[in-house]
Amino acid sequence: MDVDDLMAFAIVFDVSPLTLLLPEYGSKEITTRITGYPDEMGTNVAWLWARGDEPLELPQDTAVSDHSGNDRAIALFRLHARPEIDPRDTIVPVATFLPHDDAAESKRRQEQATVDAFRYSRAQLIRHDDSEETA
16 A cells, blocks of 8 residues: 555545554553554554654653653654644635526536635635536
8 A cells, every 4th residue: 555545545434544554542551563663652652653742752861850851852853743734724705796697607607706715715625526617
């Protein structure tokens, strides 16, 4: 299976690709192995790492009781492990009102106006109905 197949399966099953790659549970009581890493770990650690929340290993300095080394390691990991992600735009724009002259042409223009309105509002997911464009 390659990455494209993984993404396709994730879309079909309506889950994150991580769900297909990682153990079902994120429990500290259940261990797992990750290819390329020599030791077993709790499935919670695998999930935290895969989501970009925490590195696989954290400093274990018993002389420092305030966990500042862990906080720093986590902050540095997050800085490099995941991008800054803009939130999804959730405001639905209102398309321009178009009069109903020729029903088919009017419908096509209204649909195009809606698509354009979404595009202009920076919506990230725009579906095109290709069946009507070929008619």
